[in-house]
Amino acid sequence: MRNAMKVAKWEIKKNLKNKSYLIGLFITPIIILVFGIIGSLIGESAEEEALVNVMIQDELGVYEAIEEMAEVHDLGWTINRTDLSEDEAKKEIKDTEETAYLFINQKALDNGAIPVYMSEDLDEQFTMQLQAIEPPIKALQMESIGLSEEQLTKVASPIVFAEQSVSDKDDEKDKGENQAEKDPLERIIPGVFAGIILFSIVIAGMYIFQSASQEKKDKIAEIILSSITPNELMQGKIIGYFVLGILQAVVLLAFAVPMALWKTDIPVLEYIFVPETLILVLIAVLGYLLFAALFVGIGATMADVSTTGNFQGLVMMLPFLPFMFATPVFMDPTGIVAKVGTYFPFTTPGVLLMRLIAMEEWPWMEIGIAFVVLIVSILIMMKLAGKIFKVGILMYGKNATPKEIWKWLWA
Amino acid sequence: MENVLSIQGLEKSFKDKQVLKGISFEVKKGEIMAILGPNGAGKSTTIRNIMGIMYPDEGKVIFHNHTDIPRHKIGYLPEERGLYKNVKVMDMLLYLADLKDYPKEKAKERIMYYLDKFDLNGKENTNLEELSKGMNQKVQFISSILHEPELLILDEPFSGLDPVSQDVFKDEIRNLANKGTAILLSSHQMNLVEEICDRLFMMQEGQKIIYGSLDEVKTEYANFKCTIRGKNKLDDLKAISEVQRVEQSEDVSVLYLEKDVVPIQWFKTLPDHLNIHELTMDRISLHEIFVDIASGKINQEAGELHA
Numbered sequence: 228m229r230n231a232m233k234v235a236k237w238e239i240k241k242n243l244k245n246k247s248y249l250i251g252l253f254i255t256p257i258i259i260l261v262f263g264i265i266g267s268l269i270g271e272s273a274e275e276e277a278l279v280n281v282m283i284q285d286e287l288g289v290y291e292a293i294e295e296m297a298e299v300h301d302l303g304w305t306i307n308r309t310d311l312s313e314d315e316a317k318k319e320i321k322d323t324e325e326t327a328y329l330f331i332n333q334k335a336l337d338n339g340a341i342p343v344y345m346s347e348d349l350d351e352q353f354t355m356q357l358q359a360i361e362p363p364i365k366a367l368q369m370e371s372i373g374l375s376e377e378q379l380t381k382v383a384s385p386i387v388f389a390e391q392s393v394s395d396k397d398d399e400k401d402k403g404e405n406q407a408e409k410d411p412l413e414r415i416i417p418g419v420f421a422g423i424i425l426f427s428i429v430i431a432g433m434y435i436f437q438s439a440s441q442e443k444k445d446k447i448a449e450i451i452l453s454s455i456t457p458n459e460l461m462q463g464k465i466i467g468y469f470v471l472g473i474l475q476a477v478v479l480l481a482f483a484v485p486m487a488l489w490k491t492d493i494p495v496l497e498y499i500f501v502p503e504t505l506i507l508v509l510i511a512v513l514g515y516l517l518f519a520a521l522f523v524g525i526g527a528t529m530a531d532v533s534t535t536g537n538f539q540g541l542v543m544m545l546p547f548l549p550f551m552f553a554t555p556v557f558m559d560p561t562g563i564v565a566k567v568g569t570y571f572p573f574t575t576p577g578v579l580l581m582r583l584i585a586m587e588e589w590p591w592m593e594i595g596i597a598f599v600v601l602i603v604s605i606l607i608m609m610k611l612a613g614k615i616f617k618v619g620i621l622m623y624g625k626n627a628t629p630k631e632i633w634k635w636l637w638a
Numbered sequence: 639m640e641n642v643l644s645i646q647g648l649e650k651s652f653k654d655k656q657v658l659k660g661i662s663f664e665v666k667k668g669e670i671m672a673i674l675g676p677n678g679a680g681k682s683t684t685i686r687n688i689m690g691i692m693y694p695d696e697g698k699v700i701f702h703n704h705t706d707i708p709r710h711k712i713g714y715l716p717e718e719r720g721l722y723k724n725v726k727v728m729d730m731l732l733y734l735a736d737l738k739d740y741p742k743e744k745a746k747e748r749i750m751y752y753l754d755k756f757d758l759n760g761k762e763n764t765n766l767e768e769l770s771k772g773m774n775q776k777v778q779f780i781s782s783i784l785h786e787p788e789l790l791i792l793d794e795p796f797s798g799l800d801p802v803s804q805d806v807f808k809d810e811i812r813n814l815a816n817k818g819t820a821i822l823l824s825s826h827q828m829n830l831v832e833e834i835c836d837r838l839f840m841m842q843e844g845q846k847i848i849y850g851s852l853d854e855v856k857t858e859y860a861n862f863k864c865t866i867r868g869k870n871k872l873d874d875l876k877a878i879s880e881v882q883r884v885e886q887s888e889d890v891s892v893l894y895l896e897k898d899v900v901p902i903q904w905f906k907t908l909p910d911h912l913n914i915h916e917l918t919m920d921r922i923s924l925h926e927i928f929v930d931i932a933s934g935k936i937n938q939e940a941g942e943l944h945a
Contacts, residue, residue, distance in 0.1 A: 230737065233733075233736055233737060234737075237733050240729075241722070241724070241725060244725075244729075245724060441722075445720045445721065445722055445723060446718050446719055446720030447719075447720050447721050447722055449686075449691060449714075449716035449718060449719065450714065450715075450716060450719060450720075450721070450734065450778070450781065450782075451734075451737065452689075452691050453689050453691070453709060453712065453714035453716070454709050454710070454734070454737035454738050455709070455737055621691065
């Protein structure tokens with residue numbers, strides 16, 4: 228273990244002194260930052276353009292109420308009164324853009340249909356927005372048919388389906404659920420946090436691959452192995468690149484967290500420091516160990532990264548497998564795809580993270596099984612990687628075929 | 639002299655092919671022991687088994703009466719060797735010394751000493767990829783002796799070196815041996831080995847051919863040969879007493895003499911009518927012995943010479 232730490236220290240030092248690593252370390256967050264800024268610039272200008280002129284001919288005195296609703300729902304309308312008749316408005320609208328005329332009068336109220344004239348460029352989105360101003364008009368309609376104030380409130384308030392708890396811990400559970408309903412961010416932010424860590428260290432895992440292969444290319448492996456065992460070298464690399472991955476995550480978060488605080492009003496830090504984060508981060512770390520073992524083993528079979536065979540290329544794609552599951556998992560976090568993904572070791576970390584983000588109530592049983600699957604796979608993978616590494620690292624000048632690798636596993 | 643390393647009955651197979659067929663030898667304190675043999679004889683495999691990079695199927699590797707080998711007491715220069723490219727000379731050497739548990743300050747001192755000795759002064763902060771191939775090999779050599787090993791194993795140390803560097807390496811290897819380091823080196827360049835080794839182990843196809851001290855091997859196998867320049871009939875030369883065989887090409891004839899020839903007496907037996915422009919008499923080189931054995935001109939069942 229002491230030797231493994233020496234190797235780890237060396238790998239960290241070597242990379243930190245390497246210019247291309249340092250550039251890589253900062254380039255990802257900078258790209259994110261740049262896109263964030265550009266994105267927000269585009270977003271803002273788009274909002275400005277989207278201002279719609281809404282002209283209202285109000286005979287019933289709901290103008291103020293409509294104005295208020297528009298403000299509450301942040302519809303981005305400029306509302307004005309108009310005296311034009313419907314016919315005049317029809318003519319007027321042909322030459323204007325981003326304009327709509329609404330005629331709210333007794334006749335419309337009786338019919339239950341308010342005539343709206345829109346310029347051609349307005350789309351469905353505006354029609355949807357119109358729904359937001361429906362309540363005050365509806366209230367007016369109710370009033371006009373003579374309902375009392377009390378009746379009005381009843382009619383106006385929608386019927387909800389209140390779920391009743393069947394367990395004994397009624398109160399506590401209710402509270403918990405209410406909170407969860409209130410705040411999906413409470414799950415999403417720790418999830419994203421863990422996701423960033425998983426991403427960073429899996430990327431670092433790919434560096435391991437390069438490092439193991441470089442060892443062969445530089446022909447230094449045998450000199451190193453005259454001092455320490457292959458297992459120590461392998462462990463050292465895994466630990467070293469883990470630290471480098473965490474470093475990458477820290478740098479990423481150092482950009483991402485202030486950005487989030489600046490761009491949104493979400494108290495990100497409060498959400499991150501919750502016990503759930505620990506579990507999510509643990510999933511990420513286990514995910515790293517699995518892929519690190521895989522990469523260090525495969526790296527040792529390759530003399531030259533540029534001549535990657537199909538087999539090795541396929542293995543390199545494994546960490547991205549969970550992305551294939553993303554849509555079905557988010558659509559149905561308890562569905563069959565999500566469950567299969569949870570128990571297939573190479574997708575466990577990614578899929579489990581996605582599910583835990585999407586689900587309000589965590590399936591502790593499944594999480595437990597997934598952890599067992601993951602840990603057992605890591606142990607097996609480390610063992611296999613050790614065998615491949617031991618033989619592969621000394622095989623200079625050529626890539627190993629899957630057949631050869633298979634033989635080493637049973638040697 | 640005490641044995642530092644003894645190898646006993648080493649056997650190793652790859653797939654169906656047996657690469658080592660019961661190899662046994664010793665390396666003693668302060669001596670240079672050479673493993674010789676053509677490519678594919680099993681030299682590197684023997685060495686890798688000693689280093690614990692491979693494990694033998696049969697047989698033992700014993701270091702000072704222990705079977706577990708203390709890696710930090712052994713220096714190793716593999717045949718296929720290199721160093722990280724993107725790293726400074728000093729950092730690289732300190733890392734390798736650290737892996738051998740050698741104290742850092744002492745390592746620094748020795749690094750400077752050896753860089754100076756090998757004409758690399760001022761290069762300690764240079765990136766390894768900026769060094770020439772020869773310089774790189776010197777740094778590799780330093781890495782193998784930096785931690786003052788008791789046993790130094792050099793696999794083809796002279797391959798790829800220019801003659802000047804070869805001499806530098808040869809001198810330093812001799813120097814280390816004189817200070818008490820046990821040295822095991824492998825090579826197929828017989829002439830270089832002949833100049834520095836004390837004892838040798840010659841192998842072919844995973845088997846011992848000759849094992850003994852250089853002097854013994856030479857007296858046993860390195861018979862005299864007489865080279866004559868001048869036109870002579872092959873039959874005339876063959877008729878001379880104590881001549882084993884004759885090789886003739888154009889005007890030069892080489893007469894391989896029998897083992898116990900006494901040169902002065904033999905000269906007296908030369909016939910008067912021989913046409914001689916030049917005549918030299920010397921012993922067969924290790925190189926020729928090896929070629930002769932490999933091609934079956936000398937009996938392979940030569941057996942062991944007791945050193």
